[in-house]
Amino acid sequence: MSIIRxxxxxKNFGDxxxxxxxxxxxxxGEVVVIIGPSGAGKSTLLRSLNTLETITSGKIFxxxxxxxxxxxxxxKEEMSKEDKKAALLDMGMVFQRFNLFPNMTxxxxxxxxxxxxxxxxxxxxxxxxxxLLEKVGLADKADAYPSRLSGGQQQRVAIARALAMQPKxxxxxxxxxxxxxxxxxxxxxxxxxxxAQGMTMLCVTHEMGFxxxxxxxVVFMADGQILEEGTPEEIFNHPKTAKAQQFLSSVL
Amino acid sequence: MNDFSRILTWLPQLLLxxxxxxxxxxxxxxxxxxxxLFLALGKMSRIFxxxxxxxxxxxxxxxxxxxxxIYFLYFGLPQFHPALTIRSAFVAAMIAYTxxxxxxxxxxxxxxxxxxxxGQFEAAKTIGMSxxxxxxxxxxxxxxxxxxxxxxNEFIMMLxxxxxxxxxxxxxxxxxxxxxxxxxxxxxxxIPAMIIYLIITALFQFVFNTxxxxxxxxx
Ligand SMILES: Nc1ncnc2c1ncn2[C@@H]1O[C@H](COP(=O)(O)OP(=O)(O)OP(=O)(O)O)[C@@H](O)[C@H]1O
Ligand SMILES: [Mg+2]
Numbered sequence: 001m002s003i004i005r006x007x008x009x010x011k012n013f014g015d016x017x018x019x020x021x022x023x024x025x026x027x028x029g030e031v032v033v034i035i036g037p038s039g040a041g042k043s044t045l046l047r048s049l050n051t052l053e054t055i056t057s058g059k060i061f062x063x064x065x066x067x068x069x070x071x072x073x074x075x076k077e078e079m080s081k082e083d084k085k086a087a088l089l090d091m092g093m094v095f096q097r098f099n100l101f102p103n104m105t106x107x108x109x110x111x112x113x114x115x116x117x118x119x120x121x122x123x124x125x126x127x128x129x130x131x132l133l134e135k136v137g138l139a140d141k142a143d144a145y146p147s148r149l150s151g152g153q154q155q156r157v158a159i160a161r162a163l164a165m166q167p168k169x170x171x172x173x174x175x176x177x178x179x180x181x182x183x184x185x186x187x188x189x190x191x192x193x194x195x196a197q198g199m200t201m202l203c204v205t206h207e208m209g210f211x212x213x214x215x216x217x218v219v220f221m222a223d224g225q226i227l228e229e230g231t232p233e234e235i236f237n238h239p240k241t242a243k244a245q246q247f248l249s250s251v252l
Numbered sequence: 253m254n255d256f257s258r259i260l261t262w263l264p265q266l267l268l269x270x271x272x273x274x275x276x277x278x279x280x281x282x283x284x285x286x287x288x289l290f291l292a293l294g295k296m297s298r299i300f301x302x303x304x305x306x307x308x309x310x311x312x313x314x315x316x317x318x319x320x321x322i323y324f325l326y327f328g329l330p331q332f333h334p335a336l337t338i339r340s341a342f343v344a345a346m347i348a349y350t351x352x353x354x355x356x357x358x359x360x361x362x363x364x365x366x367x368x369x370x371g372q373f374e375a376a377k378t379i380g381m382s383x384x385x386x387x388x389x390x391x392x393x394x395x396x397x398x399x400x401x402x403x404x405n406e407f408i409m410m411l412x413x414x415x416x417x418x419x420x421x422x423x424x425x426x427x428x429x430x431x432x433x434x435x436x437x438x439x440x441x442x443i444p445a446m447i448i449y450l451i452i453t454a455l456f457q458f459v460f461n462t463x464x465x466x467x468x469x470x471x
Contacts, residue, residue, distance in 0.1 A: 099375035113379035
C-alpha cells in the first residue's frame, strides 16, 4: 500500500514552474531519498505534500485515498475536513532549521502536539515524551530549553516532537544541512534507527552515504522534475541521465 | 521658612497629583494593552472589514495629536449629540489615553508577532495546531518577550503625556506643580516634582527590566 502518491503534481510560484508533473510513490515501510541540485524543487515537493504549499495542479493520494486534486491553482476536490486533519497528523515533518519552540522546554516541545492537538492526558503525554527523548538519546535534556542545546541535539528533539504524533510517514527536509559536520552523524543515526524500525520515510538529503545505506529508493530531481528513480545501486552506480551523472560526480 | 520645609509642605499636594498621573498611566496602558492585542490581530487579519477597520483606527490615533483627541472627546463630542457627553474629566481622560496608547501598542505587537520566524508557524501546523493554538501557545509567548521593552517605553512616554490632562481640568503632577509655583511665586517646586517623575520612571524601568529577565530564561 502506498502511504503517499502524487499524480502529475505541479506547483508554480507566479510564472515560475517549480514542480512539473511529479509522480512520486512512497510505499508503506519504504525509505525514499530525494536528491538533486539546489533549486530542483525538493523542499517544495515535501511542503506541497503536507499543505505548507498549495499545489497548482495534480493529485495527492494519502493511503490510496484522494487527499486533494487541483487544476490551474484551484483545489477542485479534497477530503472532508476531519479526514484531511487526520491525514496531516499522519505526516511528521522535520525541518532543516529544526523550528523547535524556544519558549518551551525540550519535553514541552515533544508534548505539545499530543496534549494540545490529540488531547492526550498530560501524564501519559509526558511519559511518552520521555520515552521518545530516551530513544533519541536526550532523556537528560528533557527540562532544558532548546537554546541550550547543540544543533544536532535540537534536531533530535525535533524528530522526537514529530514522532510524538505517531505519524505513519516522516518527511525530512535536509535535516542535517544546518549542522556542523561533527553533529551530522548523531542525527543520521537516529534516522537510521527509525528506518530500521520500519518507519516510512521521505527524506531530502545531501548525505549520499545515508542514501546508499538506508534508502529503498532514490529519486533524482532537477528543474522541478523527477528525472530518475531506482535503487541506490542503480542511481549511484549507473545514473542514466546526463544531469544525474553531473550532479553525482559533483557530490560524491 | 527654609527651602526644605517649604518643599515638605507641598509634598502632600504633589503626591496627590502624582497619584492621578500614575493611575491614569497604568490604567490607560494596561487596558490599552488588551485592546491593542485585538487591534494587532485585526490588522493582520485577512478578513477585509476587520483589517481595514483596525488599520484605520491605528492610523487615526497615531496620526492626530493626543491633545486634540482629548479636547474632541471632552468638549467636542457633546456638541454633536448630548448623549455623547462624558461628565467626568477623569473618565474622558482615561478613554482618550487608552484608545491612543492602544494604537501605538498595536503597532508594536504586530511588529513583535511578525518578527517571529515563519518556521514557528509551520512547525506548529505540522503537529496539527490550529491557528488560535499556534498564536496562544507558540507565537504570543515569544512575542511577549520581545514586547516588554516597547511596552515599558510606552509606560514611560505615557507618564509624561498625562500632563496634558490639565486642559480638561484634572490635577495631575504637572498641573499641581504649576499651581504651587504660581501661588508661591517660586520655581522651587519644580525640583521635587521632577524628582517624583524620575522616581516613578525608575520604578517602571525596574519592573520592566525584571520582567525582561524573567521572560528571557529560554534565550
Ligand atoms: N515561496 C516561494 N516563492 C517564490 N519562489 C520560491 C518559493 N519557494 C521556493 N521558490 C523557488 O522554487 C524553486 C525550488 O525551490 P526549493 O526550495 O523547492 O528547491 P530545493 O530543491 O529544496 O533546493 P535546496 O537544495 O537549495 O533546498 C527555487 O527556484 C526557489 O527559488
Ligand atoms: Mg530545500
